Amino acid sequence: MERDREDSPAHTHPAGLRERRRLETQRELSDAALELFEERGVHGTTVDDIARRAGTSQRTFFRYFPTKEAAVFASADDSARVVSDAIAAVRAGASVVEGIELSWLNLLDRFDAHPDEHIRALRVRRIVGAEPSLLALALRNEAEQVEQLTDAAVDAAGADADVIASRAAVSTLALVLRLTIDEWVRRAELNERASVREIYLEMRRGVAAIARDLESAPPTYE
Template sequence: MSQPALRERRRQQTEREICDAALDLFERRGVDQTTVDDIAAAAGVSARTFFRYFATKEAAALVSHVDLDDRVEQMLDDLAPGRPLLAQLEDMWGEILTALDDGRSDAGRLVLRVRRLMLAEPALRQAAVSIDAQRLDAFVARATAALDLDDDLGTRVTVQAAGVAVRVAMDRWAEARDSGDRIDLLATYAAACRHLHTMTAPGHP
């Protein structure tokens, strides 16, 4: 393995260890009762190292799974200018949610864990809004370039709309798990997409 690849692997490992420590502490103590020093100590790193990876303690719990990031990157590269963007995004998010395996895969367990924490911790949910806004800009820029468009307005509106359906489905999924129920994530997402299509259909009030 090359040195750059080895360094990146070590970086990802340290990032994941800090994230796991933050999630463990947030689940046991809550966000307000957990400090950066607590997280750093649990992860076996210094506070200085923590801040090389994350600006806040909340951000440490909001790391997306590397496998999901890789899938998104690949699918952004595969966007086709000749096909409606919304349909492509729905296919993309459908594939991502399939990879979660209803909370059974490594990525699925991580996402479910984070979504459940977000429901209970307003500070974590607010931090997620800020992080999502930053990721949105990069996502829109990539999609706009892939579709060879001069303006990103339509791309931004479409990406935001598709994202709402995903977030609503995941929140419904996490809420059901918290109440002891089990609902199918993919079926919930499909229903959310149908509602989105109904809202945007001609003649809808």
């Protein structure tokens, strides 16, 4: 018989226990979605299938995720918190680069500190690469984050805002992060131990060198 965790007397628990229970249920649903997508593919899996595998109900599923595709991204809360922290830092006076990098490096440090999550991250990466609907959602999520961070940077700058420069800065940092994850995955698939934070710093240095080259050698036209 299915159990609906949200219908249990969880509301009587202290706030900390409720939050832990919420995160556990979210993760169980996400793990169930990942398993089923691997077994049957996205199109061969329904929300009912995911809820049943997780031992809960469709109603509970939709309290956590808007679609079955979204369920595989269990780290959505982490990403949202990173964006929120970066926006807060920029609005408090940090530069776009400082605000975003501080939040992202904290996230990468947490990932490095939890090697038990690495296998799951690789599984998610593989299924996202194999399923166009999941890849489209991942790219859309990234685009939305870029928009949110760009808006925050422009708002913080006020009348002096350079929208193009702000968008370029945010988009470049997003690209560095994506390339970092790609490189970490490449090394992990080869069973090479690597710190995702250190890879990010390597990528950052490479992009900074390119930026200096662009600045010192403007394009010429015949």
